Each structure stands twice: as structure tokens, then as C-alpha cells.
Amino acid sequence: MAKKSLEVEAEVEVEDEGDAAQFKMPVDSDHKATEFWLFSFAKPHMRAFHLSWFSFFCCFVSSFAAPPLLPVIRDNLSLTTTDIGNAGIASVSGAVFARLAMGTACDLVGPRLASASLILITTPAVYCSSLIDSATGFLLVRFFTGFSLATFVSTQFWMSSMFSPPKVGLANGVAGGWGNMGGGATQLIMPLVYELIKKIGSTNFIAWRIAFFIPGVMQTCSAIAVLMFGQDMPDGNYNKLHKAGEKHKDNFSEVFKHAVTNYRGWILALTYGYCFGVELTIDNIIAQYFYDRFGVNISKAGTIAASFGLENIVSRPGGGLFSDYLSKFFGMRGRLWGLWVVQTLGGIFCVILGRTNSLAGSIVVLLLFSLFCQAACGLTFGVVPFVSRRSLGLISGMGGGGGNVGAVLTQLIFFHNSKYSTEDGIFYMGIMILVCTLPIALIHFPQWGGMLCGPKPGYTPEDYYQSEWSHHEQQKGYHTASLRFAENSVREGGRSARGSGHSKHTVPVETSPTDV
Amino acid sequence: MAGLRLSKITIALLLLLIACHVGPSMAVLFNQLPKTLIVTATTKSGDVLHAGEDKFTVTWALNTSLPSGADANYKTVKVLLCYAPISQHDRKWRKSNNDLKKDKTCQFTVVKQDYSATGKHEYTVARDIPTASYFVRAYALDASDTKVAFGQTTDANKTVNIFEVVGITGRTTGIFVSAIVFSAFSGLALAFFYVVENKKKK
Numbered sequence: 001m002a003k004k005s006l007e008v009e010a011e012v013e014v015e016d017e018g019d020a021a022q023f024k025m026p027v028d029s030d031h032k033a034t035e036f037w038l039f040s041f042a043k044p045h046m047r048a049f050h051l052s053w054f055s056f057f058c059c060f061v062s063s064f065a066a067p068p069l070l071p072v073i074r075d076n077l078s079l080t081t082t083d084i085g086n087a088g089i090a091s092v093s094g095a096v097f098a099r100l101a102m103g104t105a106c107d108l109v110g111p112r113l114a115s116a117s118l119i120l121i122t123t124p125a126v127y128c129s130s131l132i133d134s135a136t137g138f139l140l141v142r143f144f145t146g147f148s149l150a151t152f153v154s155t156q157f158w159m160s161s162m163f164s165p166p167k168v169g170l171a172n173g174v175a176g177g178w179g180n181m182g183g184g185a186t187q188l189i190m191p192l193v194y195e196l197i198k199k200i201g202s203t204n205f206i207a208w209r210i211a212f213f214i215p216g217v218m219q220t221c222s223a224i225a226v227l228m229f230g231q232d233m234p235d236g237n238y239n240k241l242h243k244a245g246e247k248h249k250d251n252f253s254e255v256f257k258h259a260v261t262n263y264r265g266w267i268l269a270l271t272y273g274y275c276f277g278v279e280l281t282i283d284n285i286i287a288q289y290f291y292d293r294f295g296v297n298i299s300k301a302g303t304i305a306a307s308f309g310l311e312n313i314v315s316r317p318g319g320g321l322f323s324d325y326l327s328k329f330f331g332m333r334g335r336l337w338g339l340w341v342v343q344t345l346g347g348i349f350c351v352i353l354g355r356t357n358s359l360a361g362s363i364v365v366l367l368l369f370s371l372f373c374q375a376a377c378g379l380t381f382g383v384v385p386f387v388s389r390r391s392l393g394l395i396s397g398m399g400g401g402g403g404n405v406g407a408v409l410t411q412l413i414f415f416h417n418s419k420y421s422t423e424d425g426i427f428y429m430g431i432m433i434l435v436c437t438l439p440i441a442l443i444h445f446p447q448w449g450g451m452l453c454g455p456k457p458g459y460t461p462e463d464y465y466q467s468e469w470s471h472h473e474q475q476k477g478y479h480t481a482s483l484r485f486a487e488n489s490v491r492e493g494g495r496s497a498r499g500s501g502h503s504k505h506t507v508p509v510e511t512s513p514t515d516v
Numbered sequence: 517m518a519g520l521r522l523s524k525i526t527i528a529l530l531l532l533l534i535a536c537h538v539g540p541s542m543a544v545l546f547n548q549l550p551k552t553l554i555v556t557a558t559t560k561s562g563d564v565l566h567a568g569e570d571k572f573t574v575t576w577a578l579n580t581s582l583p584s585g586a587d588a589n590y591k592t593v594k595v596l597l598c599y600a601p602i603s604q605h606d607r608k609w610r611k612s613n614n615d616l617k618k619d620k621t622c623q624f625t626v627v628k629q630d631y632s633a634t635g636k637h638e639y640t641v642a643r644d645i646p647t648a649s650y651f652v653r654a655y656a657l658d659a660s661d662t663k664v665a666f667g668q669t670t671d672a673n674k675t676v677n678i679f680e681v682v683g684i685t686g687r688t689t690g691i692f693v694s695a696i697v698f699s700a701f702s703g704l705a706l707a708f709f710y711v712v713e714n715k716k717k718k
Contacts (some may be wrong), residue, residue, distance in 0.1 A: 124699035197577065227709045417606070
């Protein structure tokens with residue numbers, strides 16, 4: 001037995017020495033890429049990036065394929081405003097728990113299998129959208145299709161496995177933003193496909209049904225691509241790594257405890273509900289809003305609605321970059337202030353949108369609203385990675401799930417029935433954004449401070465991340481990954497912290513151990 | 517001096533422009549339209565018509581008890597299929613509005629033709645008419661296409677002579693089969709890859 005384990009160890013060591021040279025991209029000691037080459041498909045890092053953002057994009061296209069075609073669907077199915085509102089809520093509520101479960105699934109079977117399985121399981125719901133003939137059917141297909149939005153978590157998880165800390169924020173931001181963009185692209189794609197099918201000779205009530213096959217096929221193909229070309233970690237897939245004994249499995253109940261008892265995770269879940277949740281709500285209501293209020297046709301309404309979601313191509317990554325930039329000068333306090341200011345500006349433009357009466361004015365305000373709303377999403381996930389190291393997956397899942405809860409709430413309160421006109425609903429949603437963004441001021445990291453108060457003197461990042469492990473676990477050395485992370489997060493103390501050497505181990509971020 | 521003349525011309529042009537816009541965009545209000553046309557349809561209260569198959573005939577005539585010359589400015593007649601109140605309930609996109617520019621009650625044109633004191637038209641219910649309850653209304657339009665009078669098959673409260681249309685479902689056999697086949701393919705693809713993964717494990 002001892003001889004066998006020695007052989008396995010030797011095998012792994014030899015692999016390590018050869019492997020670093022095998023990667024096309026420069027990597028750190030974990031074989032995570034230290035650079036981000038957007039236009040490359042280099043295996044396995046950039047390939048994983050493109051597979052994950054595109055499959056997430058396809059899930060967004062499917063989940064929001066119905067809204068731009070609602071003017072036709074609502075007549076075919078004889079839907080009422082309440083029916084439409086209920087289905088909109090259903091479309092985002094499935095993912096609330098699915099996002100939490102996805103984090104665990106990634107831990108167990110790896111992001112490749114977890115995301116591809118979820119995508120292939122939900123694809124029949126997209127195809128069967130073409131068969132519905134009642135309000136109940138409409139609600140059910142939107143509910144099950146919406147589960148696929150949990151692929152957000154697998155995207156972020158996969159990027160965190162493939163990219164080194166200095167680049168993980170950018171990778172996460174671009175992958176998240178380009179995926180979310182699907183909610184905008186679909187508002188262009190679906191009306192276009194619908195009009196094309198009508199031109200070929202179909203009646204409207206048949207044409208929209210055929211149109212739904214496009215997002216369905218996109219989804220199926222992207223999942224198959226993930227299975228065929230994707231890889232969980234730089235060194236291989238989970239089943240191979242588990243066999244070689246390289247992965248240590250943490251205790252689920254401890255991870256769970258440290259996630260739910262961290263109040264910062266809950267506050268970020270709430271505030272993410274008022275940037276990402278609002279984004280999902282707008283994806284659901286905005287095409288109908290422009291169609292009904294300003295009398296533009298389906299294609300034009302879709303184009304305007306698309307501009308909102310498509311801004312994600314730059315606004316969310318921009319938010320992530322801005323967060324990193326603020327951290328360079330002001331540390332974590334800068335990240336928190338940046339998040340509050342940007343999200344509040346988003347709320348202000350939402351309020352203005354609800355009170356703008358002209359078409360041209362509404363379009364301009366919508367574009368500004370979109371910029372700040374989506375940048376706030378990027379800024380949120382500039383803070384989330386630092387809330388916990390041990391329970392990173394679950395905290396990300398909580399934040400992501402909170403986003404969907406926000407979408408459920410705003411649709412339930414303002415867009416569900418005929419109580420408020422849509423423009424009033426938008427106005428009040430803006431006010432709710434302003435109010436629900438204030439709790440960011442309550443977030444305080446003892447080692448770095450918060451918006452209003454400075455750090456606790458003498459408290460270091462090591463103290464914070466070590467406190468997640470019991471003495472017993474620390475003796476066994478389980479917390480070493482957290483310590484490494486604490487060292488690398490010295491920069492979050494801002495310029496002054498770096499100078500006065502608050503951390504016990506002042507290891508600059510640029511130098512990662514390269515001895516292989 | 518030349519500058520002053522130029523600015524006077526500009527102001528005159530601007531006023532002309534504004535005048536051109538003000539004229540036709542004055543709101544036409546429904547409650548001010550005279551009900552001078554008598555409109556009847558061969559559909560009876562509670563009838564159910566199938567889109568794309570069933571027909572009905574609509575007849576319109578000027579109310580003979582009106583003084584002669586009442587229809588002097590009627591140039592065209594436009595007959596529309598309009599939603600009954602029960603089909604407008606909780607559906608903001610079908611709402612009635614006194615300002616006819618914003619009114620969404622009547623969304624489907626049955627026929628539009630030159631005005632004559634009496635007229636009739638046989639209409640096959642179009643394939644894109646949704647399932648709902650309807651009545652028929654006819655507008656008389658003047659030379660500038662502005663509504664100047666109307667008539668309808670129902671009363672002021674829109675409760676009598678309401679008939680139903682059952683729209684096409686849109687679910688063709690081709691769509692049905694394709695949905696099943698594509699869904700099955702997704703499931704099989706997943707199963708296939710799981711089998712391959714398990715084989716790799718062993």
C-alpha cells in the first residue's frame with residue numbers, strides 16, 4: 001500500500017514539472033492562469049472561459065425569450081396582466097434555490113458536469129414552450145427554464161478555479177457580464193426570428209412557437225460543447241483529481257455555518273437584489289413597456305429593450321475593474337463606497353425613467369440606468385470574494401440567490417397586477433433601490449474598515465480568515481489556503497495599510513511561489 | 517434691415533409649421549362622436565366563431581331619421597372587431613380610452629371602403645384573431661381620415677350582442693413532434709456523457 005501511494009505521489013510530481021510547460025498561458029503554482037487573453041481559446045483556461053460565458057449566455061437567452069414576444073403570446077393564450085406577472089416572477093424564482101444548490105454541486109462533481117447537466121435538464125422546458133396553450137402552461141415553462149440561471153454560480157466557480165487572484169475579478173466580471181448580456185440579446189434575436197418566420201408564411205400564433213426552437217438548440221449545443229471540450233481544473237477533471245487524492249473535501253455543515261452566520265453575506269444578498277434583481281425585472285417588463293406606452297412595434301420595442309441588456313458587454317466588467325481600481329488607492333473602503341455610489345446612481349436614473357414621458361428621453365435614461373445598475377453588479381462581486389474564504393462558494397450562491405429574490409420581490413410588488421401602471425412601478429422600484437442600497441454602510445471588515453468607520457487597530461486579515469477555522473482544524477493545517485488568501489489580500493487595506501505593514505506576512509501580490 | 521426681415525420670415529415659417537401640427541392632432545373624443553350609423557351583424561349573442569373558418573356578414577346604414585345632409589363629410593367607412601369588456605379585464609393593452617388616439621378597444625379591421633348610405637360585407641374571421649369576446653363597430657371617416665361618426669352592434673354598456681371567437685392554437689403537428697424529438701435528444705445526450713464519464717472512472 002505504501003509503495004502504491006509513493007508511486008502515485010511520484011506520478012503527480014513528475015506531472016507537475018512537465019505540466020507548467022504544457023500550458024500555453026503563464027500560470028501560478030496552482031496552475032491558474034495569471035493572464036487573461038480575451039481573444040484566445042488556449043486550453044484549458046481561456047477555453048473554459050469561452051465555454052462558460054457562452055453557455056450562461058444561452059441560459060439567459062432562453063429564460064428571457066418570452067418577454068419580447070409577449071404582445072403575441074398574450075393574445076394566443078388569452079393571458080391577463082396577472083398571469084404575465086406571475087410567470088415573470090416564476091421565471092426568476094426557480095433559480096433562488098438552484099443557485100445555492102449549484103455551489104454544492106460544483107464542489108461535488110465539478111463545474112463542467114454540474115452546469116452541463118443543469119442546462120440539458122432544463123432544455124426540454126424551452127422546447128415545450130412551443131406547446132403551451134394556457135396561463136398555467138406559460139407559468140410552468142418559464143419556471144423550469146429559469147432554473148438554468150443557476151449556471152451563474154458554476155461560471156464564477158469555474159473562473160475562480162482557472163484564474164489566479166489578480167485576474168479572477170476580471171475573469172468573473174467578463175464571464176458574468178457577457179452571460180447576462182443574453183437577457184438583452186434575446187430581445188433582439190426573438191423578434192427577428194419571429195418576423196422572419198412570419199415572412200416565410202406562418203401566422204403569428206404559429207410563428208412565435210417555432211421561434212422558441214432557436215434558444216433551445218443554442219442551449220443544447222452549448223451544453224454538449226461544455227461536456228466535450230471543457231475541463232474542471234487546470235490539471236484535469238474532478239474524477240481524475242479525486243482518484244489521485246489531490247482534492248481535500250471540507251465539511252459541509254461547517255461551510256454552511258460560516259456562510260449563514262456572516263452578516264455581510266446577507267447584506268450583499270439584499271443589495272445584489274437591487275442591482276441584479278432589478279436587471280432581471282427590467283429584462284421581463286421593458287419590451288412590453290415600450291410597446292404599450294409608446295406604440296412602437298415588436299421589433300423596435302425589442303431593440304430598445306435589447307440595448308439595456310447588451311450594455312452588459314462593458315458595464316459589468318467595467319464595474320469589476322472600477323472596484324479593483326478603487327481598491328488600489330482606498331482598499332476595501334473604496335470598494336464599498338464605489339458600490340454604494342454607483343448603485344444609488346442606478347436608483348436615481350430608475351426614478352427618472354418612471355417619470356419620463358417621451359420616447360427619446362426614456363431611451364436615454366434607460367441607457368444611463370443600465371450602465372449604473374450593471375456596474376453595481378460588477379462592484380458587488382468585487383466585495384463578495386473577501387467576505388469569506390472557507391465558504392466562498394456558498395456566499396457567492398447566497399449573493400446570487402439574493403439577486404433573484406430581489407427580482408421576485410420587485411415583480412410581485414410593482415408589476416404583478418394592474419394596481420400600478422408600469423411607469424409608476426418603475427418609479428417606485430427606483431425608490432426601493434435607493435432605500436435597499438443604504439445597508440452597504442453597515443458592512444464593516446474589522447481588518448479594513450467599512451464605509452463609515454475605519455479598521456479595528458491591530459486586527460489583521462489573517463485574524464479574520466483564520467477565525468473561520470477551529471483550533472483543532474488549524475492544528476491539522478486545513479486553514480493554510482485561507483492564510484495564503486489573507487496574505488494576497490494585503491492590498492485591501494489601501495495605500496496606508498501597505499506602507500505601515502499591518503499584515504504579519506507582507507507578501508506582495510505579484511510574487512506567487514513559482515517553485516515547481 | 518435685412519436681418520430683421522429674415523427673422524420675421526423665420527417666425528412666420530415657424531408659426532405655419534406649428535399650425536400644421538396643431539390642426540390634425542386635436543383629440544377626437546369618443547363621447548362626442550355622434551352615433552349616426554346603424555350597424556348589425558349576423559352573429560347572435562353567445563355565438564362561437566372559429567378563426568380562419570367561420571364567417572359573418574355585417575351591415576351598416578345611416579339612421580334615416582336624421583336630417584338629410586348629415587353624412588355630407590363621410591368619405592370612408594371602417595368596420596372593426598372590438599373587445600367586449602370581459603376580454604378587457606386585467607389587460608391594459610386592450611383598455612378603452614375616451615381619447616380615440618389612445619383607445620385600444622378595436623384592434624382588428626374587418627373592412628375599410630368608400631362610404632355609401634348603406635353597405636354590407638361578408639367577413640371570414642382572420643387567423644390571427646385571438647380567443648376573446650367581441651362586438652362590431654363602424655366608424656365614418658372624413659377626407660382627412662378623422663373619425664366623425666360611429667355605430668356599433670352593441671349598446672352603450674357593451675353588454676348585448678356579444679359573440680365569441682375561438683382563435684387558432686398555433687400548435688401544429690410539426691411543432692409537437694419537433695418539441696418531443698429535441699427534448700428527447702437533450703436527455704439522451706446527457707445520459708450518453710454520464711455513461712462515458714462513468715467508464716472513465718473505472
